[in-house]
Amino acid sequence: MNESRPQAGFEAARQIADAVLFEGYVLYPYRASAAKNRMRWQFGVLVPPSFGAVGSEPSHQRTECLMEPRRGATLSVELRFLHAQRRTVQRQLPDRGFETVDELALDDRVLAPWDEGVEERVELDVPVAGLTGDGVVLPFDLPAREVQEIVHEHGKAVGRLVRRRERLDGVLRLTAAELPGPYAALRLNAVVENTSTWTPPEGADRELALRRSLVSAHLLLGLSAGTFVSMTDPPQWAAPAVAQCRNEHTWPVLAGAAGESDVVLSSPIILADHPEVAPESPGALYDATEIDEILALRTAALTEQEKREARGTDERAGAVIDLADSLPPEVLERLHGAVRALREVTSPSVEADADGFPGPLPGTPWWDPGADRSVDPAVDRVVVDGRSVGAGSRVLLKPGQRRTDAQDLFLHGRTALVEAVLRDVDGSVHLAVTVDDDPGADLWRAQGRFRYFQPDEVTPLEEP
Template identity: 50%
Template sequence: MTASAGAMRAARRVADAVLYEGYLLYPYRASAAKNRVRWQFGVLVPPGYRRTAEPPAAVTECLLEGAAHALLRVRPRFLHVRERRVERHTAGGFVPVPELRDGDRVHLAFDDAVPREAEVVLPVPNLLRGPRTVRLRIPGGRREEYLRGGRIVTGHRPLRVTLRVAAERPAGPYGVLKLRVRLENATVFASPDAPRPEALRHSLVAAHLLLGITAGNFLSLTDPPEWARREAAGCRNEHTWPVLVGAPGARAVVLSSPIILPDHPAVAPESPGDFFDATEIDELLHLRTLTLTEAEKREARATDPRAAEIVDRAEGLPPEMLERLHGAIRRLGAAATGPAPAPGTVPAPGTVPAPGTVPAPGTVPAPGAVPVSGSVPVSGAGAVTGAVSGNPSAPEREAASAAVTVAGVSIAQGSRVRLVPSRRADAHDMFLTGRAARVEAVLADVDGARHLAVTLEDDPGADLLRAQGRFLYFAPDEVEPLSGPGRVPGGDAANGPGSRPGHGPTNHPVNDPGSRPGSGPTNRPGNDPGSRPGNGVAGGTGGPA
């Protein structure tokens, strides 16, 4: 498979999500604390800059097969920070100010950025004969826009970029090639101790590479073929991580990203546009944007044109598009056909009960067993002996009268339960194991699964949380019925009866969209791109490389 222009264009969508990750975060206002410290990924500072630990270069090493006579496309991409000042006109000239009003419009002093990219095409046979060095120059610029009572001054500093590309044949019988690309910021910067915002104007921000080959294939470093594992282990990547991009199985294009991703990351088709936060949920960000006050929306629009696009998109999104954000089914599992397990059966570690199966009374879940929505849950105190009562599709106003049966005991609003988290949804649950809680409601999600909304009995703020409707959420198989007042004797977050430290996070509404009514899609890197749509890259860990 070759790196056609179409393959490179398809890879750009994922690369753009990396390029703008963290560019501007909700609530998209310049005054928000989270938008005061910017540009966290892929920053290559000028050489000699000492005030931060950020590097001046990134090194990519990856493997090729069958590419000895191919052309290599190397496309460096990054953001070029652009200073934006607003100045008021006075008798003595123009004076910088934090903001400038021009009628109904507000203009803020807030840096933005413009994307930069270049493409270099190199024959692989030439690289095997010796390394090649390519130097790129990005000119600076300045622009002035005059307003009533002042002006806006934007400008960017000139940059110098160096690409050093080499290829070699590692020893061995397989004919694999090892490619090395070093991307350097070679900009001259005479202020090694300058404040970071000034150094960023001379830096490559969110720097990454797109690599394409016209013949042969790249090899995955995440999951290399067995015969190439030694060569893959010998690749050294500094401040970047190369992954295969394109359709599953495609190996003609590599994205070397400052954010760790899996092979073949994808942007969910349901996403209506960028939110610059691929670790958050599109639906949540959209709804939160709609809650901004008019003053906050005006400030967001004045902060950056891309922030203005987000606000305008949220206000104009039609209901059918919002419905697409709510969730998507990519695939369905097969229906269960086997008989229920015999009483006392212990499932093998890591097994997953099929949807619709009913564990027999006395069945004990094995460590690592994962309950599935649609199965009747089993708690550590015994099996659920009856189906969930009530209509799963009933509206939430019936939550007060809904009930589930756990270990032969009806659990409804006001019931006391002991928490035994087991679904690994939130690391915070290690502190909740063994705690006594009060059931505030029994809820059904859009898939018909039941969830218990609870408050902790020993939480001094329980009344406030109850008044606000802010609860912890657990599946019925994550609680045990209790009777009588008080906390479970001996139960605590670390070593209470039945506690499992570090195992069993809650199905908290903001952590597990599948565990709450009205869950929305996510664009969180690290999640299955086929399960929860979002605007960012799906299918990576999202950590800096």
């Protein structure tokens, strides 16, 4: 690797990129026979152009971002992706020949046909000055290949694995253009294309196309001297230029340590600037839709037969099984939760306030509801649209745009009864309500379970 490359920044970015590269690679319960492992690789797939014309997946991805290089700076580019290779399982016959089988059972594992992912890299270092004008075009090709591995058990050959990769062709195009105005900034354009000439036969499915695709494709971009501009939180001068950038099937974020801006990760999964892998994470589990603690416990609870099947599915799946079986209690305890930051919370004065409410009981911790007796959800009120609202008030619900639960939209325009006014330690106010005509309202009320809305999400109704 060229010494001009930002080594530390690239290394930190690769940790995040690995999570992207192998996201969904093999899902719990880590067996090839599991239904969820028959529809794999949903992110960053660049299919052959002829297949993309009849399907819904693209054959290219485009990254555009702003950079402020210093004089003589070099841009380092690293394209990373997985190349799918088909693994066929064969059993050895008495006449020394082989026959293809659906599985080959061994003492410690059960081998099954599977599409493995081989990590590929295309690297390039180019002076930033050489990116203007026509820019740089880097074609690359990965030839088809087949390798065989003899499988032994108890010192005797019992079968073999045949691994085959199909030919893969692509191109990386890089250009840069100066931004108008007084700022010495450039708009960088990086396009990755699958240029395979493969023509899908009649009835070809996605599985055939995947073997000729760039899977989980993403880019690492680094400057030897200079900085990139955040695409999610740009400075004011850069905001108009950032808004004009076109990013297709990928999104660039600042990578590396917080405060550094010489490395960008352009990922098919939308991330925030400076993403990090949680320090409590014990290792790759390839299933980011699950909570590490739950996933580790469930994996450790698999039967021995299920673990044999997982180990025979893929080496990475086998590593997950071994990891779950070897986690000590103190590591599992760390997975239960972590406090990232603490701030001081000051309890109110012990003296009664202006309304005559007494302060907290001496020695009561701040998180105890009794720590602040100046608030009472049953009697507290809040002013909404110039009217006092509290327990017993009726309101019209109008959930706001910021809500992420789609079911809240069904409550728009419904009327509800306010059960309590709740205040967070940070001063936020929430209204606990039960929806009118809800047949389960009495049960919810008895259990202390309500729906919660902020004051600007309701309209007071006339009191009966």
